[in-house]
Amino acid sequence: MPDNFNAEQLGNLRNTYVSAGHASSTNLYVESARGAVIRDVAGREYIDFAGGIAVMNVGHSHPKVVAAIRDQAEKFTHTCFMVNPYGSAVRLAEKLCRITPGDFPKKALFVNSGAEAVENAVKIARYYTKRPAIIVFENAYHGRTLLTMTMTSRVKPYKFGFGPFAPEVYRMPFGDVIGPEKLKDFFIKHVNPEAVAAVVAEPVQGEGGFIAPPPGYFQELFKICHDNGILFVADEIQSGMGRTGKMFAIEHWEVEPDLITVAKSLAAGLPLSAVVGRQEIMDAVHPGGLGGTYSANPLACRAALAVLEIFEEEDLLKKAQALGKKLKERFEKWQDQFSIIGEIRGLGAMLGLELIKGADKAPAADEAKQLASVCLEKGLVILTCGSYGNIIRILAPLIISDEQLEKGLAILEQGLAQISG
Ligand SMILES: Cc1ncc(COP(=O)(O)O)c(C=O)c1O
Numbered sequence: 001m002p003d004n005f006n007a008e009q010l011g012n013l014r015n016t017y018v019s020a021g022h023a024s025s026t027n028l029y030v031e032s033a034r035g036a037v038i039r040d041v042a043g044r045e046y047i048d049f050a051g052g053i054a055v056m057n058v059g060h061s062h063p064k065v066v067a068a069i070r071d072q073a074e075k076f077t078h079t080c081f082m083v084n085p086y087g088s089a090v091r092l093a094e095k096l097c098r099i100t101p102g103d104f105p106k107k108a109l110f111v112n113s114g115a116e117a118v119e120n121a122v123k124i125a126r127y128y129t130k131r132p133a134i135i136v137f138e139n140a141y142h143g144r145t146l147l148t149m150t151m152t153s154r155v156k157p158y159k160f161g162f163g164p165f166a167p168e169v170y171r172m173p174f175g176d177v178i179g180p181e182k183l184k185d186f187f188i189k190h191v192n193p194e195a196v197a198a199v200v201a202e203p204v205q206g207e208g209g210f211i212a213p214p215p216g217y218f219q220e221l222f223k224i225c226h227d228n229g230i231l232f233v234a235d236e237i238q239s240g241m242g243r244t245g246k247m248f249a250i251e252h253w254e255v256e257p258d259l260i261t262v263a264k265s266l267a268a269g270l271p272l273s274a275v276v277g278r279q280e281i282m283d284a285v286h287p288g289g290l291g292g293t294y295s296a297n298p299l300a301c302r303a304a305l306a307v308l309e310i311f312e313e314e315d316l317l318k319k320a321q322a323l324g325k326k327l328k329e330r331f332e333k334w335q336d337q338f339s340i341i342g343e344i345r346g347l348g349a350m351l352g353l354e355l356i357k358g359a360d361k362a363p364a365a366d367e368a369k370q371l372a373s374v375c376l377e378k379g380l381v382i383l384t385c386g387s388y389g390n391i392i393r394i395l396a397p398l399i400i401s402d403e404q405l406e407k408g409l410a411i412l413e414q415g416l417a418q419i420s421g
Contacts, residue, residue: 033060057265088301102256107282110296114263115143117273125198137174139208203249206238209386210352218253241265245348272300363388
């Protein structure tokens with residue numbers, strides 16, 4: 001049914017009835033979206049470099065995903081996996097166990113959101129190790145529930161005013177500034193390794209600013225974890241599902257995590273997340289200890305099965321590698337052209353531009369915000385990220401056409417020229 005309200009009317013309704021805390025970065029009210037293009041209620045089209053925050057790797061309303069959801073909706077939409085199970089969930093579990101790194105027996109758990117997957121990974125790790133503590137990193141983002149908000153690094157907007165926080169969460173620096181060898185020091189100064197259930201890390205930090213640690217980093221971290229009986233959990237919620245050119249970003253470091261959390265692009269927009277990991281760890285919890293009413297929702301499981309087929313049929317890993325290469329080439333050119341650009345961040349098609357200003361290279365957060373709004377006016381949706389909000393991140397659907405990509409990059413280039421004065 002067409003939406004008869006215009007953007008102004010919808011904005012007024014929203015201001016009256018939707019919680020102010022649930023903010024949007026644009027006032028683009030969506031009428032429809034297809035591939036890498038979003039159409040608003042006025043019929044204007046925008047190139048989508050945000051992908052609903054890393055959710056639309058296969059593109060909006062991919063016909064195969066739509067057909068799977070439609071077919072499933074006609075059969076049944078819910079029975080509750082904890083009451084009457086069904087085939088799509090168990091078939092998807094088998095597939096995820098197969099495609100996640102690690103040539104050892106694995107099992108999967110399905111829940112709904114990324115935060116819920118991280119919460120469950122922590123529950124499972126604590127149960128298995130019988131230890132309470134969790135180590136996380138500076139610039140980390142793991143969600144908005146009480147525990148995952150505690151695990152998240154940035155204060156505003158994620159944590160401010162929401163304390164007290166969950167106990168037994170310890171934070172250390174991330175990446176090449178202070179490498180994992182410092183973990184040993186951390187064990188002396190902050191928490192005894194024998195109390196630590198898991199280290200939870202994003203292989204490439206997402207919200208924190210598209211930060212990829214150097215080669216060797218995770219191998220070393222993983223070894224320290226295992227020498228101390230600590231589980232290594234890779235939060236692949238933003239970096240996974242092909243975004244970096246491999247199915248899971250941690251594969252770039254050839255590390256096989258004990259547990260992996262997956263969400264976002266797993267089910268092309270339907271709420272589905274998973275914890276996948278070593279069988280003996282995943283099976284440690286007593287029956288009934290995990291789950292939820294909507295966990296393993298059948299529509300979402302069917303959508304995810306379609307997503308995995310699309311990855312194979314359309315060779316999306318190769319597309320992600322090619323997209324990453326094109327973005328990097330263009331960004332390097334801009335780096336010479338625009339003094340506002342600092343580092344090029346990220347890995348594969350999970351690439352970002354750091355915006356800086358002045359002799360001290362201070363974070364140019366206002367300029368990043370301005371760039372996003374200039375781009376929107378010109379027909380491109382982009383997102384910022386980073387602890388200082390000064391990283392422009394690209395999370396375009398991997399199926400974006402060359403023409404759409406070129407159009408989007410041309411707008412971004414014009415925007416950079418505009419904010420550079
Ligand atoms: C790495 C990472 N973990 C967890 C989450 C939380 O996922 P959700 O918003 O689905 O709860 C996100 C969301 O951005 C994320 O990027």
